[in-house]
Amino acid sequence: MKAVRVRFSPAPTGSLHVGSARTALFNYLFARHHGGDFLLRIEDTDRTRTREEWVVGIQDSMRWLGLDWDEGPILQSQRNAIYRTAADDLLERGRLYECFCTEEELKQRSDAARAARKQPGYDGHCRDLSPEQRRDLAAEGRPRTLRFRTPDEGASRFADEIRGEVRVEWSTIPDFVVVRPDGTPIFFLANAVDDLEMGITHVIRGEDLLDSTHRVLALREALGGSAPPLYAHLPLILGPDRSKLSKRHGAVALEEFRDAGYLPEAVCNYLALLGWAPDDGREVMDLDEITSAFSLEGVTHASAAFDHQKLDWMNGEWIRRLTLRELEARALPLAEARFGDRLDLARFQEALRIGQERAVTVGALLEQMDFLLVDDEDLVIHDDAWARLAGTERVAELLDVVDAHLATCAWTLEGVDLRPPLTEAGFKVRKVMPALYVAVEGRPAGLPLFDSM
């Protein structure tokens, strides 16, 4: 196999989504496994849908995950001249033709075709205009797009690395637009030109792009490109209910996972296991281990449902694998964001040490240490707390004992034992445990109140 060159080419129309992140990860894994190059190419040809902050955000998320790239980011929006030249050449050679239909006309005819139970999509209206007709249409001030002339017969086929032979009849693929009226290229053109020029050897992307491959390949061929890259289409990631993964299923943007206190190791690990598995069945693996075990052959064909519970478990595993120092480094930024200048480092560290063995996410752990770092009046009392207190006898007295004792000492989780004073006051410690947690932590359960060894 020649030197591997792959690229991750997101459209910056939003922050990095778990589906795209998985695609980026698989490209990274494939490149690193084979000692090849991994490029980052930003497909921002549609200026109306892209934003600078998203191209920055995508890179931030990739760095957070630990997916470093070798070249880029290459912005397609800055390569217009290249696509322009390619399009002119294609037009001259008759592979492209000018189309003067307006979007409204297109939609109207497409709807009509649909109503007549015929194929919607472009009808070839401007396919064979005479030079005079083109001149007149242009003179009317109509928008001018460039369309690719699709073969009239035969089939397009290619061997997908994970799906095998894929084939579709050209008759089902209408002529498609490749250059907008403003001269900017559409995905198909920019994609074909770039993959060719950048020497991409393998295209690893989501299955949603499977059908578009035929068009990109035809364009590449028209461009004079030989030896097209090998394509590998990944199964899609679905929501827990098997519908399209979206916000209503919970967090979907990498930033959200980061802010909720998920570890990048866990997210990578979980994402890698969504649609892939190593031969030996290992599950908890770091990026290097996954890299050396990675192979496209291990990629599944069926789309996978995103399971937040398994991610949570995975994250707990990773929190426990980190040294306390490492965990502290990861948690500090989140703690600063949550507690601001009330962050007491000593208490934070103690809570982290005690919480590490029970945590699911750093975010949840931080929530549990609220009572240590937030002023009493600002402490948010957990919903279930009041019910717990209400069900306990001598609540007021209990609170008094707790307050009185805490007033006598510098409070730390392990340095203060509330049991003796409670016993002395006639409480059965075992019976008042739930209420005790509410009294001290503002929640029915949380960080251990005293050394329970």
Add this chain to the structure above:
RNA sequence: GCCCCCAUCGUCCAGCGGCCCAGGACGCCGCCCUUUCAAGGCGGUAACGGGGAUUCGAAUUCCCCUGGGGGCACCA
């Protein structure tokens, strides 16, 4: 409507013709540990969508059906 892809426990995967009355992980249930909740240990529950065909033998091959997903833009 048309085209394409896919199909093993609730979920993620293993299985690539006999080793499978199907294995692991998450979840769930139970027990142990425990002066909260967890974490941890042990055990359990649970699946080859349906129908044909090939074969001595099919979860594994082929066909049909059904189901799920994707695509059919001047988005990518």
